[in-house]
Each structure stands twice: as C-alpha cells, then as structure tokens.
Amino acid sequence: MDIEAIRAGKHKQLPGVDLEDEDLSESQLEKLNLAGANLVGTDFSGSNLKSARLDGANLLGANLQQADLRANFLGANLMQADLSHADLRGSNLRGANLMGAKLVQASFAGAFLSGTNLTGVNLQGVDLRGADLRGANLNSTNLKGANLAQADLQGASLSEANLEETDLRGANLRGANLAGANLLCAELEGTNLEGANLESACVIGTGLSKSPV
Template sequence: MDIEAIRSGSQKNLPGIDLEDEDLKHCQLERVNLAGANLVGTNFTGANLRGARLDGANLLGANLNTADLRGNLLGANLMQANLTQADLRGSNLRGANLMGAKLVQASLAGAFLSGANLTGVNLQGVDLRGADLRGTNLNSANLKGANLAQADLQGASLSEANLEEADLSGANLAGANLARANLLCAEIIGSNLTGANLEQACVIGTHLAKSLM
C-alpha cells in the first residue's frame, strides 16, 4: 500500500484498508483528502481524521471506533458503520446516510446533521447538544437519555422515536413530527414546539415549562 498516495489523497479506491496493518499503523490522516473515496469495510479504529475531507465517501460497514472525525462528511455513506465513541463534534454530516450505524457514546455536539438519514438508529445517551438536525429523518430512532439541549430540530421527523428522559431543553422543535413519539419524563423546558405534531405522543411526566406551543 502506497502510504504517500493515501496521505496526498491521490489514492481513492481503498476498500478494506486496515490501519492496524504494520505498514499503516502510524499513517497520519489528519486533513487528508478522501472525498468520494471507496472506503467500504475499512478499519480506521482510533484514526486521527480531524479536518479530513470525507464528503461523498463510501464508508459502508467501516470501523471508525474511537476515531477523531471532526471534519467534512457531507453526503457520506455511513450505513452500518461502527462509530462507537467516535468524536464527531462540529462535523459536517449534512445529507449523510447513517442507517444501521453504531453511535454508542459518540459525541455529536454541535454537529451539522440537517437532511441526514438516522432512521431507527440507536442514539441512546448520545451528546447532541446544539446539533443542527433540521429536516433530519429520526423516525423510530432510539434517543433515550440523549442530550439534545439547544439542538435545532425544526421540521425534523421523529415519528415513533424514543425520547424517554431525553434533554430537549431550549431545543427548536417547530414543525417537527413527533407523532407516536415516546417523550416519557423528557425535559422540554423553554423549547419551541410551534406547529409540532404531537399526535398520540406519550408525554407522561414530560416537563414542558415555558415551552412555546
């Protein structure tokens, strides 16, 4: 494997690449240009990809466990990717496909996820403070205990999502679809729910103090 070709971004067809291979163990990928690259099934465990360009990259089934991904993932295919404990703070994930991805203990605070597909994704306890989730598909997603304080969920689809004990304080939920969502004991203090669809939503024990309805 040509390490310099990877670093320079001139090599974009890298399916199955494994950074735990001895020749690649110390390959620095910070700010690397892998836009549109074929990275199916790659092993980037613990990789430093901060500032990297991964927009449009195909990371289907990739292992990105504990990786630093604070960069550009616009429109990336992250279906079934392992993003456990990944650092995605402030990352651009607009329009990305995250169906089937593992995001346990991942940090997405301040991330840009507008238009992303998170249908049915397990986001239990994930940090999404201040994240941009406008128009995001979160239908049937598990957001139990997630921190969504100050997040922008305007027009997002959260039908049948599990938001039990989630922190939505100060969040913008204007026009969001929360039909049949589970909001049991959720914190929605000071949130904007103007035009939100709460049909058949479970709001038992939900704190709605000072929220705009």
C-alpha cells in the same frame, strides 16, 4: 497503493481512491482528502481524521471506533459503519446516510446533521448538544437519555422515536413530526414546539398537553 505512506500521513490528496477493506487503524490522516473514495469496510479505528474530506465517500461497514472524526462527511454513506466512542463534534454530516450505524457514546455536539438519515439508529445517551438536525430523519430512532439541549430539530421527523428522559431543554422542534413518539419524562424547559405534531405521542412527566401552546 503505499498503505504505510498513507498511514504515516505522507499523502494528503487521494480523492476517489479505492481503499476497500484496508487497515488504516491508529493512523495520522489529518486533512487527508478522501472525497468520493471507496472506503467500504476500511478500518480507521483510533485514527486522526481531523479536518479530513470524506464528502461523498462510501464508508459502508467501515470501522471508525474511537477515531477523531471532526471532518467533512457531506453526503457520505456511513450505513452500518461503527462510530462507537468517535469524536464528531462540529463535523459536517449534512445529507449523510447513517442507517444501521453504531453510535454508542459518540459525540455529535455542535455537529451539522441537517437532512441526515438516522432512521432506527440507536442514539441512546449520545451527546447531540447544539447539533443542527433540521429536516433530519429520526423516525423510530432510540434517543433515550440523549442530550439534545439547544439542538435545532426544526422540521425533523421523529415519528415513533424514543425520547424518554431525553434532554431537549432549549431545543427547537418547530414543525417537527413527533407522531407516536415517546417523550416520557423528557426535559422540555424552553423547548420550542410550535407547530409540532404530537399526535398519539406520550408526554407523561413533561408537564405538557399533546397540543403545545
């Protein structure tokens, strides 16, 4: 495989390719088709993957720091991947597995994350404005200070999640599971909590009772 040619953006169709542990940092990979590829441990740090196809790809432990990831990750495996400071605005991550991923200061504004597994992930301060998180697994996730304004969390599971000082203004939490969640001083102006489970949740400083009306 000619890695330098890939780095230079000369290849666009590489579905199913094996690039495990390869160095593709600081590369121009816009619109590259890597659907179903083996990208375990691959270094994409600082690379441009805008509009790339990574659906079904295995990115276990991949380095995606500061990369442009406004791409398609439908059903991709991103477990333990490093997406710190990455741009994922509007990305399609439906059904992706992000358990153990590093997401410090990543931007997910407007991203499609329905059905995504984010169990126990640290999303402190992360931008999730307007993101689609319907049915997502956010159990035990740290969302302290995150921006979830206008996000769609209908039917999402947030059991034991930390939502302290999280911006949930205008968010849709209809039917969400917030059992045992920490909502201390969360911003809930205009938030839809119809049918949400707030059993044992901390709602101090939100102006709400545990039984939303």
